[in-house]
Amino acid sequence: MLSAAGFAKTWKYIELFKEGLVCTVSLSALTVLFGFFLALFLAVFRLSDINVFRFLSRESQWRLREKGGFVYAASRFNPVSFLATVYVEIFRATPMLVQLFFIYYVLFAGVELPSFKLFGFIRFDRFVPGVVALALNSGAYLCEIIRAGIQSIDGGQTEAARSLGLSQWQNMRFVVLPQAVKNILPAIANEFVTIIKESSICYTIGVQEIMYAVASTKGATYRIAEPLVIATVIYFCLTFPTSKIIAYFERRMSRGDKR
């Protein structure tokens, strides 16, 4: 299985692993960045108060009908929140690999991406669909994290903001979101760790991340165990310190709250 000769052979391709490391880190970082903003919108949509069928619950002069009954339920229907919910549920209920293939082979089939190489080696036309697929997927998960963060903010904050005349959006922007994001920073960092690991799936569409280096080395040397050991070490060195740092900040922040 593992042998010194095998490692010696594999080591000749160590450059591929270095490139893979750079690729994995940029893939994950961009994914969290785009995924976060997507999630922010999804979460705000899910929690929005846009009732286009509100008129159903209105009697003469827009008086609010009392709660209960089918008409009332229908009047509360919020299409924006509904669509955001459908999105989140679909992306959380289907395999990442299916989503990735869909986006790479179907969505990007008709898109002519420039074929230049990022950092001189990352193929742009593979990298972009990879980021898109990962970001769309993690956006769904981050949405639920952000939603929980928003809901954890005391309702009194919103009442105070609204009673000062701030609009629903201003309240979100200046009062609720800044507090919510601070609370969920550890959870977002955890999602970053998850994405570092899950980004390995992108090797199936030819993104040159760490697993791609494993596959290439295997093809050239007919060794699999040694490249896998190297990949494992790299992944571990990426994720383990990251989670330790998160845990440290989490402890420090909760101490601040109790003061």
Add this chain to the structure above:
Amino acid sequence: MATRDNIIQVKDLKKHYNQGKIKALDGVTVDIQRGDVMVVIGPSGSGKSTFLRSLNLLEEPTGGSIHFGGMDITKKKSKDANGNLVKVNINLHRQKMGMVFQHFNLFPHMTILDNMTLAPVQVKGMKKDEAEEKAKHLLERVGLGDRANAYPIQLSGGQKQRIAIVRALMMEPEVMLFDEPTSALDPEMVGEVLEVMKELARGGMTMVVVTHEMGFAREVGNRVLFMDHGQLLEQGTPAEIFDHPQHPRLHDFLSKVL
């Protein structure tokens, strides 16, 4: 019809839950006049908070009307002073009604100064330095001039509530609503908050105050409302309410709290 002194007219206000099974407000009619210090008393669950919160539509009533500034703010559209049908902009009306809560609800991620300048700058478009000038002036007035750059967590309850009051005053409201502003405070801090409220009343501010501080009601209030089961059972001057209560439930209530 609206007389000149009436600032808020509440007519047959209702707030029902569960298809009318719970009547938090069950037909409240009252006029609030400019300069009034109206104190609302009543047992727990009688609808005091619901009444107060309905006034700036933090609760949406299920019946009745609230006229403020000549418009029925419970409607989507209302006739303005000139008789034109215009859209009711609730954010605009809320700017004119300051509200102070039992639990202060300061924004913990902002300094005291930012707490106070947020709404004037974002909502009224006031210049930042102008707003800060005004905030510092108000802070001086409530004896907290040196705390402008502190965060809410660094303040005592009484200090927080005084900040909450001047934060609302930054918008130069026509009416101030208080929902049990001293109930969450340690006893030794109640006085400093009531002092600020008295000062406001002396300055002629129109106030609606839900409180259990009967001393304050008697001393500062010019009208007292007694509520029970969502209804306004009795109203009058403090002397009438406290010295000559008519309704048996008011008798009962006063015997428990005084």
